[in-house]
Amino acid sequence: MKKQILLVLIYFLMINATGLNGQAFFQGLNHPVNARGWGMGAAASSQSKSASGVLFNPAVIAHSPDLWQINYTMFPLDISASSAYTVFTTPVPGKFAVLFSYLNYGSFTERDWEGTETGSFSVYDLTSSVAYSRKLTRRLSMGLSTALTQSRLNTMTASAFLGSLGILYHNEVSTLSIGLSYRNFGILIDSFSGSDEPLPSMLIAGISKKLAHLPMILSVDAFRSYRDEYIANIGGEFIIGEHLFLRWGNSTRRFQIRGQESFKNFFSSASAGIGINFRSFVFDLAVVGLSDAGNISSISITQYL
Secondary structure, three states, X not given: OHHHHHHHHHHHHHOOOXXXXXXXXXXXXXXXXXXXXXXOOOOOOOOOHHHOOOOOOHHHHHHOOOEEEEEEXXXXXXXXXXXXXXXXXXXXXXXXXXXXXXXXXXEEEEEOOOOOEEEEEEEEEEEEEEEEEEEOOOOEEEEEEEEEEEEEEOOEEEEEEEEEXXXXXXXXXXXXXXXXXXXXXXXXXXXXXXXXXXXXXXXXEEEEEEOOOOOEEEEEEEXXXXXXXXXXXXXXXXXXXXXXXXXXXXXXXXXXXXXXXXXXXXXXXOEEEEEEEEOOXXXXXXXXXXXXXXXXXXEEEEEEO
């Protein structure tokens, strides 16, 4: 039983497409919140459209329309993630977002030291967060978020109270957006080992712009990973009229994904996606390649309010 859990968690760390942190738990904090973010290579910290960058930079929600969204992401080894969030306006100046996410590592058979089956249990991460953002000027906004996150492994739990702080410069005329955020700092409430464990804190910078001579938004994120390696994610969104969007992405993370040299390995960490508008609804799909490990697939449904 212990060997099964260890293999799953190590494998999950190996395929972490965003490469934000190598910590074994609280991994749900490191992923794009929706299929649009996955499709654009996780380059989302300066993305306010459908609040795609809300997990990476809470300042983006000041420029997002009011909406609700549900998301489902499937990883290899039957690991899956579900989330739902809403962005809304209140009489208080600024905007709020509420997010719930659940990352399920799967169910496992529990056995005693003699190999006798004694039952089953699940391993999961559960996170609830609230974000607030307000425009300081016409182009500059600031945001902050708080999150309570918990990892459970059978009867053991680890939990933390975290915060994120970000700023965003957005010029509607030039379409240039620049984001900077420090995310997931805070306190560890309890841990599996009973001692302090590193939190998934990260300083991340991003820039995006709609190109002047192409119907495409280009976005880049840069950060330093837990192994002191600098990582860049890049993605684009082709605007095919008012109702269709095609997306692509890649990352320097591809050089960390080990696999046999093959056609699949060439596309490791590459992503592709599509978005379709229908009245007030948007349907998004994305796929991320993981070389010989398989792929990640994600789907999102959004309604603008």
